[in-house]
Amino acid sequence: MRARFGPAHYYGLLALGGALVLIGLGSAHFMEMHGHIVTGMNNQVVWGLPHVFAIFMIVAASGVLNVASIGSVFGQPIYKPRAPLSGLLCLAMLAGGLMVLMLDLGRPERLIVAATHYNPTSVFAWNVLLYSGMFAIVALYLWTMFERALNKHAKSAGLLALAWRFVLTTGTGSIFGFLVARQAYASAVLAPLFIVLSFAWGLAVFLVVQSAMYAWNAQVLDAAVQRRMARLLGVFVVAAFYLVVVYHLTNLYFERQAAFEAFILRDGGIFPLLLWGGYGLVGTALPLLLLFHPRLAGPRATQAAALLVVLGAFAWLYVFIIGGQAFPLEIFPGYIASSSFGDGAVVHYAPRWPEWLLGLGGVGLAFVLTTVGVRVLDFMPQDDFTAPKAGAKAAS
Amino acid sequence: MKPTADTGAKQGLSGRRAFLGLAAAGAGGLLLAPGVHLMEVAQAAAPGTAAPGANPKVRWGLLIDTTKCASGCTDCVQACNTENGLSGGTRPTDAQWIRKVELKSIKTGRSASLPVMCQHCAEPPCVDVCPTGASFKRADGIVLVDRHSCIGCRYCVMACPYQARSFVHEPLADQKPEVPRGKGCVEGCTLCVHRIDKGGAPACVEACERAGHHAMLFGDLNDPNSAIAKRVREVATMQLRADLRLDPGVRYQGLT
Amino acid sequence: MKTLRRRDPARRALAWLLLVGAACGGAAVAQPTAASRVPVPVIEKARGEACVAEPAFMRLNHMDLLKHRRDETVHRGVRDPRSSLKGCIECHASSATGSVAAAPTDFCASCHSYAAVKLDCFECHASKPKASAALPAGHPAVTRVAGTK
Numbered sequence: 001m002r003a004r005f006g007p008a009h010y011y012g013l014l015a016l017g018g019a020l021v022l023i024g025l026g027s028a029h030f031m032e033m034h035g036h037i038v039t040g041m042n043n044q045v046v047w048g049l050p051h052v053f054a055i056f057m058i059v060a061a062s063g064v065l066n067v068a069s070i071g072s073v074f075g076q077p078i079y080k081p082r083a084p085l086s087g088l089l090c091l092a093m094l095a096g097g098l099m100v101l102m103l104d105l106g107r108p109e110r111l112i113v114a115a116t117h118y119n120p121t122s123v124f125a126w127n128v129l130l131y132s133g134m135f136a137i138v139a140l141y142l143w144t145m146f147e148r149a150l151n152k153h154a155k156s157a158g159l160l161a162l163a164w165r166f167v168l169t170t171g172t173g174s175i176f177g178f179l180v181a182r183q184a185y186a187s188a189v190l191a192p193l194f195i196v197l198s199f200a201w202g203l204a205v206f207l208v209v210q211s212a213m214y215a216w217n218a219q220v221l222d223a224a225v226q227r228r229m230a231r232l233l234g235v236f237v238v239a240a241f242y243l244v245v246v247y248h249l250t251n252l253y254f255e256r257q258a259a260f261e262a263f264i265l266r267d268g269g270i271f272p273l274l275l276w277g278g279y280g281l282v283g284t285a286l287p288l289l290l291l292f293h294p295r296l297a298g299p300r301a302t303q304a305a306a307l308l309v310v311l312g313a314f315a316w317l318y319v320f321i322i323g324g325q326a327f328p329l330e331i332f333p334g335y336i337a338s339s340s341f342g343d344g345a346v347v348h349y350a351p352r353w354p355e356w357l358l359g360l361g362g363v364g365l366a367f368v369l370t371t372v373g374v375r376v377l378d379f380m381p382q383d384d385f386t387a388p389k390a391g392a393k394a395a396s
Numbered sequence: 397m398k399p400t401a402d403t404g405a406k407q408g409l410s411g412r413r414a415f416l417g418l419a420a421a422g423a424g425g426l427l428l429a430p431g432v433h434l435m436e437v438a439q440a441a442a443p444g445t446a447a448p449g450a451n452p453k454v455r456w457g458l459l460i461d462t463t464k465c466a467s468g469c470t471d472c473v474q475a476c477n478t479e480n481g482l483s484g485g486t487r488p489t490d491a492q493w494i495r496k497v498e499l500k501s502i503k504t505g506r507s508a509s510l511p512v513m514c515q516h517c518a519e520p521p522c523v524d525v526c527p528t529g530a531s532f533k534r535a536d537g538i539v540l541v542d543r544h545s546c547i548g549c550r551y552c553v554m555a556c557p558y559q560a561r562s563f564v565h566e567p568l569a570d571q572k573p574e575v576p577r578g579k580g581c582v583e584g585c586t587l588c589v590h591r592i593d594k595g596g597a598p599a600c601v602e603a604c605e606r607a608g609h610h611a612m613l614f615g616d617l618n619d620p621n622s623a624i625a626k627r628v629r630e631v632a633t634m635q636l637r638a639d640l641r642l643d644p645g646v647r648y649q650g651l652t
Numbered sequence: 653m654k655t656l657r658r659r660d661p662a663r664r665a666l667a668w669l670l671l672v673g674a675a676c677g678g679a680a681v682a683q684p685t686a687a688s689r690v691p692v693p694v695i696e697k698a699r700g701e702a703c704v705a706e707p708a709f710m711r712l713n714h715m716d717l718l719k720h721r722r723d724e725t726v727h728r729g730v731r732d733p734r735s736s737l738k739g740c741i742e743c744h745a746s747s748a749t750g751s752v753a754a755a756p757t758d759f760c761a762s763c764h765s766y767a768a769v770k771l772d773c774f775e776c777h778a779s780k781p782k783a784s785a786a787l788p789a790g791h792p793a794v795t796r797v798a799g800t801k
Binding site for chain 2: 778
């Protein structure tokens with residue numbers, strides 16, 4: 001019988017998460033003091049592993065709010081009690097992702113410049129407003145959920161949050177979609193792709209956290225609820241896979257993109273490995289098997305599937321962000337180019353420890369915020385129907 | 397005058413509500429107003445003053461004759477490094493504002509050699525994506541980085557089709573007084589703006605001339621009587637990645 | 653209520669202790685003594701006849717001049733020699749270090765370390781003048797323009 005989650009566990013987790021955050025901050029300080037030369041980044045691969053962590057967290061933050069939207073906006077009863085937790089996770093992951101992004105800047109002390117000078121054509125400038133607005137709107141949304149007198153406004157707040165995060169995630173996809181120069185990006189499909197990816201990744205993170213919370217509070221999630229959410233994750237994973245396939249198929253059809261696709265799908269070393277093995281196998285096929293196979297499906301399988309989807313997400317993002325930069329720009333179509341600046345050559349990038357620590361620091365922050373939030377306020381999904389409590393038996 | 401607890405509570409509640417509502421509205425207004433005031437449009441457009449400064453009627457450009465450009469010659473690169481205080485190193489993290497690219501046609505086998513630097517586009521994607529407006533186009537067409545506003549996000553490096561921008565990966569010392577540059581900011585070819593503003597020409601062009609190669613020509617593309625304008629009227633020239641319609645200010649001769 | 657009163661004297665004592673400690677600490681820091689670590693501003697005599705404006709004006713407004721003129725220079729290409737940072741450095745560079753920010757007693761560094769305002773300029777800008785002998789004739793330090801904006 002697992003011991004009930006108590007203060008000792010809480011402070012232990014907080015210490016762990018806090019340590020991770022501090023290490024991340026220390027790593028950022030190290031990077032700021034010595035410059036980015038201590039990382040694996042260079043003039044060809046300017047966005048490295050920290051961006052993979054940050055973009056995952058930001059996209060998942062947007063998607064995790066889906067659970068609340070399905071409850072508030074679409075009125076599905078089993079999702080309503082889960083809405084507050086989903087809001088908390090959104091805030092926590094957004095904070096974590098932004099921490100990594102802002103600390104990876106070349107001049108993080110200039111954030112006040114970013115906050116006061118806006119170039120209206122820049123997606124990054126829109127994001128400063130969109131992300132700050134997201135914090136405010138989700139906070140407002142949580143308030144309508146917690147304050148009984150404001151409960152009737154939860155639907156409107158939920159609708160606002162839904163609209164806002166669609167714009168936000170479209171913006172995140174468009175960061176890349178608007179890059180006319182790069183063969184990996186410059187595609188309108190990236191905006192909807194990121195939206196669907198956010199659904200899958202957000203729900204996966206929610207399921208992981210929910211399972212942990214239920215386990216630590218010695219409760220068992222109702223089987224019907226668990227099945228519904230598992231199926232929904234499966235649907236999102238398939239939808240995301242569909243858009244990824246469409247993206248690659250279109251690229252394969254364009255002769256001028258052929259070299260790039262050959263690189264990503266076959267010749268690029270780590271990139272095809274991560275795409276097929278990491279995203280395709282571990283991140284899509286295995287989770288679908290675990291979620292839908294009649295004999296395998298179950299609470300443990302769902303938890304495992306959710307974790308695998310997260311791993312697959314990191315693999316896909318690594319290929320997308322870094323693979324897109326590793327492949328040389330085609331400045332001279334029809335020519336083989338070479339130069340001292342990497343023209344015509346594939347760039348080798350290997351992340352170094354400061355980048356890992358910074359990324360994990362962001363995860364740590366999200367973890368700390370979630371842990372504190374869950375401890376301080378009542379985020380545990382309160383299902384109306386009775387679920388078998390602890391003492392009954394050990395879980396399967 | 398004896399309000400029951402009920403009405404008193406209600407009054408207090410509605411009074412408090414009204415106050416909170418007003419305060420929130422006021423605070424919201426206060427917060428938004430400076431934000432609206434602070435939003436600065438980043439595009440640099442000189443308001444057409446006749447006085448000093450960049451002349452909007454001018455468009456500085458370069459014409460590079462690749463037939464005169466020798467494979468292996470790096471006079472322009474070395475001049476740029478010396479003029480701007482660059483290290484001259486070629487590690488993946490070293491800044492290179494200009495580089496020599498050796499080309500070989502896949503179909504015909506013909507070789508060519510040419511320098512590539514910031515193309516100073518008329519529609520620069522780096523300017524579109526910069527969140528703070530640090531990457532900007534001056535009135536006379538030179539695309540620059542204002543390092544006072546650059547936060548080092550490297551979005552412009554991602555956006556540039558010519559890989560023209562470099563990020564400074566380590567602390568620098570002994571910068572040239574005319575060319576401030578530092579860790580954490582992005583930089584690229586400035587067309588030697590500090591020389592141009594004094595009436596001179598970029599260091600690369602000067603070095604190429606001095607060495608007798610005559611492969612680089614600098615001048616005002618908008619002035620029909622300038623040497624560069626005359627030459628581009630006479631000979632066939634092209635822009636790199638012209639299909640992107642960015643209208644670079646750098647043109648190449650002898651390349652298809 | 654009872655617990656509050658019981659803890660009161662302890663709290664009061666702690667508060668007094670902190671207050672006195674802060675006062676002492678503050679007093680100690682505020683007065684630069686011979687052994688003090690606080691670098692008092694040292695203004696080395698600069699080259700040239702006079703600065704572009706009165707010292708009192710410069711003390712108050714040099715940041716404004718530097719900040720607003722720099723936007724003019726960078727974005728609009730207006731290069732006014734009176735507001736050139738290079739110009740300041742040419743006159744104010746220390747004769748010992750040849751710089752305005754190398755040692756804590758150099759021109760910019762001394763006031764800035766006293767006021768504890770971090771100097772960011774010289775991460776990018778050269779703090780030493782280009783090696784040159786005399787100041788050119790039209791240089792503002794040689795012919796000071798009165799009432800400079």
